[in-house]
Each structure stands twice: as structure tokens, then as C-alpha cells.
Amino acid sequence: MKEPESLLQQYFGHAAFRIGQKKAIDAILSGKDVLAVMPTGAGKSVCYQISALLLPGVTIVVSPLISLMKDQVEALHQVGIPAAYVNSSITSEEFYATMQGIQYGQYKLLYVAPERLMTEGFLRVAQRIPISMVAVDEAHCVSQWGQDFRQSYLDIPVFLSQLQKRPICTAFTATATAQVERDIARFLQLRQPETIKTGFDRKNLFFGVRTPRNKMEELLGILQENHGKSGIVYCATRKSVEEVCMALCENGYAATRYHAGLSDRERARNQEDFLYDRKTVMVATNAFGMGIDKSNVSFVVHYNMPKDLESYYQEAGRAGRDGEPAQCILLYSGRDVRTNTFLIERSQEAAEIEDEDLRESLIAKSKERLKQMTFYATSTTCLRQRLLRYFGESAPDSCDNCSCCQTNYQKTDITLEAKKIISCVYRAQKAGYHLSRTMTANVLGGSKRDVIQQMHLDSLSTYGILQDLSQREIGAMIEELVRQECLILRDFHEYQELTLTPKAAAVIRDEKTITWRVPIIKKEKQIAKQHPDYEMPPEDAALFQELRALRKKLSEREGVPPFFIFSDATLRDMCRKRPINLHEMRQVAGVGVIKAQKYGRQFLGILRNHTSKSSE
Ligand code: ADP
Numbered sequence: 001m002k003e004p005e006s007l008l009q010q011y012f013g014h015a016a017f018r019i020g021q022k023k024a025i026d027a028i029l030s031g032k033d034v035l036a037v038m039p040t041g042a043g044k045s046v047c048y049q050i051s052a053l054l055l056p057g058v059t060i061v062v063s064p065l066i067s068l069m070k071d072q073v074e075a076l077h078q079v080g081i082p083a084a085y086v087n088s089s090i091t092s093e094e095f096y097a098t099m100q101g102i103q104y105g106q107y108k109l110l111y112v113a114p115e116r117l118m119t120e121g122f123l124r125v126a127q128r129i130p131i132s133m134v135a136v137d138e139a140h141c142v143s144q145w146g147q148d149f150r151q152s153y154l155d156i157p158v159f160l161s162q163l164q165k166r167p168i169c170t171a172f173t174a175t176a177t178a179q180v181e182r183d184i185a186r187f188l189q190l191r192q193p194e195t196i197k198t199g200f201d202r203k204n205l206f207f208g209v210r211t212p213r214n215k216m217e218e219l220l221g222i223l224q225e226n227h228g229k230s231g232i233v234y235c236a237t238r239k240s241v242e243e244v245c246m247a248l249c250e251n252g253y254a255a256t257r258y259h260a261g262l263s264d265r266e267r268a269r270n271q272e273d274f275l276y277d278r279k280t281v282m283v284a285t286n287a288f289g290m291g292i293d294k295s296n297v298s299f300v301v302h303y304n305m306p307k308d309l310e311s312y313y314q315e316a317g318r319a320g321r322d323g324e325p326a327q328c329i330l331l332y333s334g335r336d337v338r339t340n341t342f343l344i345e346r347s348q349e350a351a352e353i354e355d356e357d358l359r360e361s362l363i364a365k366s367k368e369r370l371k372q373m374t375f376y377a378t379s380t381t382c383l384r385q386r387l388l389r390y391f392g393e394s395a396p397d398s399c400d401n402c403s404c405c406q407t408n409y410q411k412t413d414i415t416l417e418a419k420k421i422i423s424c425v426y427r428a429q430k431a432g433y434h435l436s437r438t439m440t441a442n443v444l445g446g447s448k449r450d451v452i453q454q455m456h457l458d459s460l461s462t463y464g465i466l467q468d469l470s471q472r473e474i475g476a477m478i479e480e481l482v483r484q485e486c487l488i489l490r491d492f493h494e495y496q497e498l499t500l501t502p503k504a505a506a507v508i509r510d511e512k513t514i515t516w517r518v519p520i521i522k523k524e525k526q527i528a529k530q531h532p533d534y535e536m537p538p539e540d541a542a543l544f545q546e547l548r549a550l551r552k553k554l555s556e557r558e559g560v561p562p563f564f565i566f567s568d569a570t571l572r573d574m575c576r577k578r579p580i581n582l583h584e585m586r587q588v589a590g591v592g593v594i595k596a597q598k599y600g601r602q603f604l605g606i607l608r609n610h611t612s613k614s615s616e
Helices: 004-012 021-029 044-054 066-078 092-103 120-126 151-162 178-187 215-225 238-250 264-275 309-316 334-345 348-352 356-377 383-390 415-430 437-445 450-454 471-483 502-508 538-558 568-577 593-615
Strands: 034-037 058-062 083-086 109-112 131-136 168-173 194-197 205-210 230-234 255-258 281-284 297-302 326-331 407-413 487-492 495-500 515-522
Touching: 004 021, 004 044, 004 593, 021 034, 021 044, 021 168, 021 194, 034 044, 034 178, 044 058, 044 109, 044 131, 044 168, 066 083, 066 109, 083 092, 092 120, 120 151, 131 151, 151 178, 168 178, 205 383, 215 238, 215 297, 215 326, 238 255, 238 281, 255 264, 264 281, 297 309, 309 326, 309 356, 309 383, 334 356, 334 495, 356 383, 415 437, 415 471, 415 487, 415 495, 415 502, 437 450, 437 471, 437 495, 471 487, 538 568, 538 593
Parallel strands: 034 168, 034 194, 058 109, 058 131, 083 109, 131 168, 205 326, 230 281, 230 297, 255 281, 297 326
Antiparallel strands: 407 515, 487 495
């Protein structure tokens, strides 16, 4: 039997397994179930793909990413691994052809949507073929605590129980808190699984939060810093995708868009434009990106705050999959919290759940996750530490590679201001008002808005008692009091009102002081810590561009995205190693046997040309 390492080298051109991969494969090959929690980009798919090649029979991969199965299977064909998929996008003829192929042993891997498992046509075939493993991708979908609960994932153990012999069952996810992890093992009925957890940290990613007055200006600034690089801008709604995309195009950026309101055709075309590097910026809702393995995404900007840290880390994690330094920047404003609360309450998935208690509990959990997300967005301490702790990992106090660690803060006592804010909330409530954050800030700042006078809020004794501060400063202090849990937000009709907690009383009674950290100097450094080989010598940079141009030409000719041919990291390694023959080409990271045969000579042509030109 071949060794896993030699298959990794032969098919994928990778020299060694990464942390966790080997352990997962060894466990699978010894017949054990596996639960692997590894961050995006860690290389989860390799674990089940290499195992599938070594196991007899077929491996079924359950994946919720219907729109991307085709690409995943295509990427396997590129490296010479026989695979197929069945989901709702294929015709019944295609389905029967695939089912026939699987019975003749034509495929090692079969990707299936979870809804398909228990259908009669599929189950009948599955009961007849030798299935060695069922690999569950995005396994957190089985848990109601996870951010993408999918009812059909609960069919997986039922499916397993219907097979003649229960195969090995493996579960993979990038985001799992302790609760989700327990749910995965329980609901998938894993049998004494080998649990593999690699660290969540993605060292090459810079995490930043900015609270700009004008998000569009800020975004344009970020794009300018990242000129010519590929990036994704996530927006909360279709409408803001439209607006942001249009503004970027007007400013001369090659931007395209993606959201559920576009036709299938346009979505596919825009996605392809981005994958093929014809457009450098993708503006999208969270409908875009699940399973997208575009390796050279250099920045992910969130124009709006997402609903939870699970979504944030997953979306931001689409940057820098090639291991190169990349930026993940969140543009935050208080309004994002309101939009998300609204979306949670009206979520389609929640509405479809008939059991009222279950629905209520799902909504409450979503709101708790939103609170944690908001704490991240308003944090003044290390962002990476916040993320890692949220996912149950310990982390040092400072990473030196996030906007908080790169900002100097001064501790300021704001107990006096806090008392004024708290008494304003108290007095307003006593007078029968239900004030939002903005209205409270308006009253404290002595705003002259008509609505203040119409509601007689200017007659409150706390009206104007913080008039020396700007609305923005008062707003930030209110946020701080929410963060320190002196105030909480409670739903009231269509908005949220501020109310007091016992901690507020402690402040008024002088039993508690409030300090906050105010930024004093913002250092310029915003790029991820320099990767040792990030700065290419100019000589290599020119060669790199030539190699990219060839890759683009080949990708157009074959109708596959450029990174399906070679990743940027592979092209960089070519510049560094300068192979002169196919044997040396195989030493380049990411060049497997099939790809070396298919593309090696053409890339060698450019490398040789370049070397002889520069030695002339
Ligand atoms: P995940 O599913 O965990 O997000 P992928 O399986 O898509 O990650 O892998 C991410 C990237 O890492 C891919 O480009 C893949 O080719 C690369 N990769 C995976 N394993 C290795 C390895 N052992 N050495 C180098 N690169 C690897």
C-alpha cells in the first residue's frame, strides 16, 4: 500500500502534511471515526481525500455547498482523482449516469447534498456499493448552536444506519465552540471519535476594526492600499451590495457583485470573473464564498458587522489561504447591531421552525452570539485573543498583528460621565419614556432636533448635561456602558431601548468606577507582519507577472479558474527555486505529478527564457 505522504506529493505536490492532517488520516486508516476542528485554509479536504484514495470502495462526502460541488469535483479531476457529485443542480439523466458509474467503481469520492441521502434512488444504490467512509463537511450544520443549522444534517446518522455495514464516519468543521463540538459527536452518533483540533490562529491574517464616520471613504482608502490585489467586500444586505459595488466601479475599481437577488446566470458569471481574476474586487452578501478556495484573496473587508463571530471568522478566513500576509478589516457602526437584530428576528430559517420553544431558543442564542460579535467590534484589547478565546483557545494578551495591538491606548476614568448617562436613562424611564441609544445621546448632548422638543425631552433634568461632548463621544460612552453591562438593550416595539442593570446602581452609589481605553496614537502599520519572502526582489516580481500571465492564458483556454492551475504561492516558489527541468519542477510546492505533466513544460519555457535573458 502506498504511504499517505507519497500520495500527497503525487497528487497535490505538497511536501509534507500540515499539523493535524496526518493524525486524522492515521486514525481513519486504522478504522476510527474522526472529529476534526481545523480553521479555514488548514487543509481539511486533504484529510478525507487522501484517506479515500487509500481506503477500498467509495467515500461519500456530505457537503451543504451545492453551488460549489462542481468546482470541488473539477479541482479533483485536475489532479487526477476520480470524483463525482449529486445534488439538485444536475438532471435526472446525469444522476442516473453518476449512480451507474459509482456502481461500476468509477469514482473514489462522491459529493452529496444532505437532502439527497435519504431519497429512494440514492439510498438504493448506496446500499449496494462498498462505502468505506462518510465524511461530513461543514459538520457544525448539525447543531442548533452553530451558525448554519441544517435540518437535513440530522438525516446523516439515519442514512448510516440503513447501510449494510456502517462505514467510518468523519466530521470536519472550521468553527466549533465546545457546545457545537459536543453536538456534532452526539447527533452524528460518532463512535469514540478521535478528536483532532489544530489551533484556530491564522498567523498571516491581520485583524482590524475601524469605526469610520464615512464607511465608503474608508473602504476606498483600504482598496488604494491594496491596489491590484484581489479582495472581498462583505455587505449585510443586497441593497448595500448594489450601492457599494456601483461606487467602487465609479471610482475605477474592477468590482463585481454577488447576492441572492441576482439571476443564477449572473451570479455564476460574476463569481467566475472574480475567480478568474478578471475582476479584482467581489462585493457580496454572505451568500458568497462558502467553500470558495480562491487562494490569493489578499483582503476581506466587512462593510457591515456580521451576525456572529463564527460567520465573521469564516468569511474573514477566506483571505490569505495561500499563507501570504492578508488583511481582515471590519468597518463597524452602531447601526449594524440594529440591522442584525432585525435580521435575526425575521430570519427565514427561524420562521420555518414550527415548534415555538425551539424557535424562541434559536433566536435567543443568535442574540447572544450577536452580543459577542459586538464586543469584538468595540474591543480595545487584542482582537486575535478575543477570537481565539471565543473558540475556546487560550491566547497571549497581545499578538502585535491586529488594530488593537497596534494602537496605543490611554486609560481614562469616565465615572462622572457614566453617572450622568445612567441618571439620564433612569429619569427618562421614570417619566415614561423608552429611549434608544441615539435618543439618549441626543438628550444628554442637548440636541435641538425637532423630535426632542415634540416629545418634551428637553424638559428632563438631564437634558444637555453632557453638552461639552460630541454626539459621537456620548454614543461611544453609552456603548462602553453596554459593554461593561451597566446598561442593556431591551427590545421595545421596532427598536431597542436602554435600561439599567444592578451594575448601574453600583456606579451611582460610588461602589464601582468606570474606566475605558481611549486610542491616542494610531500607528501606520496595517499590513500583516511581513512574511519572510513577502517582499520579492524586483527581478522575481517581473518573472512572477510573466508566470501569472501564462496561467491566465491557460485558465481561459481550459475554462478553469487560474488558481486551479497553480496558486500564487506555487508561482512564487517557482520564482524562488527556478526549476530547469521537470524533476526540479516537482520540487516546487504545489506541483503534483499530473500538473507537472500537464503544465510543467510551458512554465519551464518561461523560467528558462527569463533566466537566459537576465544572464545576457
Ligand atoms: P480547508 O478545507 O481546511 O479550508 P483546504 O482543504 O481547502 O482547507 O486547503 C487549503 C489550502 O491549503 C489549499 O490550497 C490546499 O491545497 C493547501 N494545502 C492543504 N494541505 C497542504 C499541505 N500539507 N501542504 C501545503 N498546502 C496544503
